[in-house]
Amino acid sequence: MPTAHRIAPQPPTPLTPALDRSTSQRLPASKPHKPTDQLSRSHTTRDRREPNGAPHPQALGPPSSFSSKPSKTSPGSSTTDLQLKSSPSQGRRDRSPSSRSAPQQPSAATASLQKAAAAGGATPRRRERKEKDKEKEADIVSRLQAICTDADPTRLYKNLVKVGAGASGGVYTAYQVGSNSSVAIKQMDLEKQPKKDLIINEILVMRASRHPNIVNYIDSFLYKNELWVVMEYMEGGSLTDVVTANLMSEGQIAAVSRETAQGLEHLHRHGVIHRDIKSDNVLLSMNGDIKLTDFGFCAQISDANSKRTTMVGTPYWMAPEVVTRKEYGPKVDVWSLGIMAIEMIEGEPPYLNQNPLKALYLIATNGTPTIANPEALSPVFRDYLSKTLEVEAEKRPTAAEILQHPFFKLSEPLRTLAPLIKAARDIAKSK
Missing domain, CATH: 1.10.510.10 (Transferase(Phosphotransferase) domain 1)
Structure with a gap:
């Protein structure tokens, strides 16, 4: 049987980049390790970027406009910094007395906004945005509560061992009380999770998908502002x-x-x-x-x-x-x-x-x-x-x-x- 021809894997070097494995089940290491937002992988020089959005490629310009060097930002980043430059004419002002207009009194609305800002208060628009964000957060939590089991998961799963860590939580192996079968548990701090709606999407798809080639969903819990998603453990x-x-x-x-x-x-x-x-x-x-x-x-x-x-x-x-x-x-x-x-x-x-x-x-x-x-x-x-x-x-x-x-x-x-x-x-x- 033909075998793919490539250079055999080499041992990792100090320059080997760390990889984010927050969404994957990882094998337990032989030594305890300090949790980190990025999980390293053996025998690889690959820099695996996390899923994210990206600018439209047609706005990127020809290949020469890119640097082949990795970004100085986090491995998952695919953004660029835009520098705004003003023209020389925009940078000069006519300081002659004749060109100066008399100071105008602010309108009542402007004065109200300035007063609110000086007092440390939020503008009406900001207050409205914050209220909408709170309503959205409350709606997502309510939807999660509807699909999660109302129980204490610490009584149902024992001997949790962390096998992976990410920005918003970690991945653990554990034993299910009663059956003593191994499971994998993704724990996520909801306050640190930027896109909670994606979590709901993931749970709903897993729960509805029963197939030999799809990881089995077991249960989910909301416990002390943490979401526990329990699934079968793939030890390989x-x-x-x-x-x-x-x-x-x-x-x-x-x-x-x-x-x-x-x-x-x-x-x-x-x-x-x-x-x-x-x-x-x-x-x-x-x-x-x-x-x-x-x-x-x-x-x-x-x-x-x-x-x-x-x-x-x-x-x-x-x-x-x-x-x-x-x-x-x-x-x-x-x-x-x-x-x-x-x-x-x-x-x-x-x-x-x-x-x-x-x-x-x-x-x-x-x-x-x-x-x-x-x-x-x-x-x-x-x-x-x-x-x-x-x-x-x-x-x-x-x-x-x-x-x-x-x-x-x-x-x-x-x-x-x-x-x-x-x-x-x-x-x-x-x-």
Whole structure:
């Protein structure tokens, strides 16, 4: 079976960037570590940006306007600082006495605003905005209370061990009282969560999705202003750990891609677009079971003809129609599936050495990305990549159609992934 040709993974160096894994289930480390907003990953030099919005690529200018150096801001940032400059004429004032007009008395409304500002009070507009924000917060909390179980989770789950940390909370493993089965728990401080509506979206999608290739939702709780989301524990970690620590054969890549496509077909059939397919959001068991996770950016569509235009996801995996803000549908997940196949071949997605803004520009202008050694791949694998990475969404196959591709006939049994998962786990434990 052909194996992807790339340089074998090297041990991490002091320059290896830290990675944000706040939304992934991580393997327990052998040593206690200080919680941090960014989780490091073994044997990788990849800087994995978190999902975020980004400027329209057509407003970015030609490639020369970008710097290939990483941004000095946080890894997830894809914003640029705009400097406003005034013309020389705007900077000069006529100071002759004849040109000076007599000071005007402020209007009653202006005087009222100035008085309120001097007294430290908020303007009516600001008060109105704060009141609307409070109403929105209260509505979200009310909706969360409606879908969460009214119980004390500390009585239901014991022996919590932190295995990951992020800006708004952490990921823990625990044992369910009674069954003594292992679970994964995402704890989120609601006050530190900027987009609470995404949490509701994630819970609703997980609760409604029962499929062998989707992580099982167990329960959720609101406890002391913290949201607990309980799901099945995938002890093998994320696919990212596997692809950065191992070289995968075509048969193994086909097996992972097939299982992921099956999960996508289920979501699409029920009117859900994932919009953030990448190796970080594919979890594995020690036996090689493969399941999709992280549904915060999912979009609900009413019918097959419904389209979206919002730019969400992680830049390097975005489909061209998302980057260019065209109307798009479920086929954006098929493009990301193809990018994930390149991850499994080369250890990282295309353009990861570029900053997010330039990556968005290259996705919008370069079309189908290339790989280093295409001749090393079988013809059927190359055809699979060309189909999933078709730039024109109308010509790109659906998830159901791509499942019929002959590439999946090369799939090796899922148990052949077990040694790769164990190798990635051993590396995590040795850190």
